[in-house]
Amino acid sequence: MSEATITHAPSPELIVSLRGISTRFGRKVVHEGLDLDIERGEIVALVGGSGSGKTTLLRHLIGLTQPAAGSVALFGEDLRAGSTRARLARQRRYGVLFQQGALFSAFTVAENIAFPLRELGVVHPHEIDDLIAVKLAMVELEPEHAVLMPAELSGGMVRRVALARALALEPELLLLDEPTAGLDPDLSAAFVRLILSLRQALGLTVVLITHDLDTIVAMATRIAVLADKRIISYASLDDTLQVEHPFIERFFGGAQGRRALARHRAED
Numbered sequence: 012m013s014e015a016t017i018t019h020a021p022s023p024e025l026i027v028s029l030r031g032i033s034t035r036f037g038r039k040v041v042h043e044g045l046d047l048d049i050e051r052g053e054i055v056a057l058v059g060g061s062g063s064g065k066t067t068l069l070r071h072l073i074g075l076t077q078p079a080a081g082s083v084a085l086f087g088e089d090l091r092a093g094s095t096r097a098r099l100a101r102q103r104r105y106g107v108l109f110q111q112g113a114l115f116s117a118f119t120v121a122e123n124i125a126f127p128l129r130e131l132g133v134v135h136p137h138e139i140d141d142l143i144a145v146k147l148a149m150v151e152l153e154p155e156h157a158v159l160m161p162a163e164l165s166g167g168m169v170r171r172v173a174l175a176r177a178l179a180l181e182p183e184l185l186l187l188d189e190p191t192a193g194l195d196p197d198l199s200a201a202f203v204r205l206i207l208s209l210r211q212a213l214g215l216t217v218v219l220i221t222h223d224l225d226t227i228v229a230m231a232t233r234i235a236v237l238a239d240k241r242i243i244s245y246a247s248l249d250d251t252l253q254v255e256h257p258f259i260e261r262f263f264g265g266a267q268g269r270r271a272l273a274r275h276r277a278e279d
């Protein structure tokens with residue numbers, strides 16, 4: 012075969028790569044030999060029982076905690092590798108929305124959104140106001156919301172401000188921990204539409220922890236199931252449903268699961 016006829020499928024770009032992760036808190040083993048690779052452009056829903064270690068995994072991903080064993084790589088770089096400068100550069104490439112939005116209660120909306128811009132010192136101070144206005148518009152909030160305090164916002168608005176903050180540095184990877192928990196169904200659906208349109212516009216890769224079947228059905232390109240201390244299934248919704256495992260049967264077979272799946276099938 013001549014060289015010209017050899018074709019290589021482009022290898023997918025791994026945004027997240029977890030290999031052989033083990034995590035312990037005292038004698039409690041949370042993860043053991045856990046592997047997970049996430050390609051650019053995916054929306055991965057990480058599901059698992061309460062206390063199965065989903066948030067801990069998210070914290071490992073951004074270096075807030077370290078596993079007892081195994082390696083974590085983001086954008087092809089091992090988190091342990093590189094200088095402080097490399098670490099800060101990597102930090103600019105992801106945004107995180109923690110549970111319940113977790114805004115700084117003593118800061119205004121504008122100050123919350125500006126926080127990562129100031130912290131990493133990557134934007135000239137006179138550009139910050141313009142950027143805040145852009146981010147507010149991106150999450151469909153009004154300019155006058157900039158001066159409000161978190162206590163003056165509704166639950167849906169808190170989530171939008173937290174999302175604006177997570178998007179402040181125009182990340183490639185967005186990590187969402189229970190983004191729709193506590194929102195009513197209409198607000199959840201609006202939040203999902205917003206994330207989907209931002210993903211389209213910005214080419215984001217998204218990892219979200221959620222118990223909300225409607226969100227999973229509406230968004231996820233793949234579902235990673237964390238059970239028995241590792242990822243036992245990593246597949247599309249339809250393929251996940253074929254996996255025989257007590258957690259999967261419970262999770263998708265309950266009343267909410269059956270309703271969400273029925274809506275999904277009706278939409279197909």
Ligand SMILES: Nc1ncnc2c1ncn2[C@@H]1O[C@H](COP(=O)(O)OP(=O)(O)OP(=O)(O)O)[C@@H](O)[C@H]1O
Binds near residue numbers: 041061062065067068
């Ligand atoms: N800093 C810590 N010290 C001790 N134990 C911890 C710590 N952080 C987490 N754990 C324990 O590790 C386990 C996994 O916690 P984690 O918050 O990651 O679970 P989760 O899957 O996100 O749960 P949930 O869905 O309920 O939020 C739990 O048993 C928790 O009590």
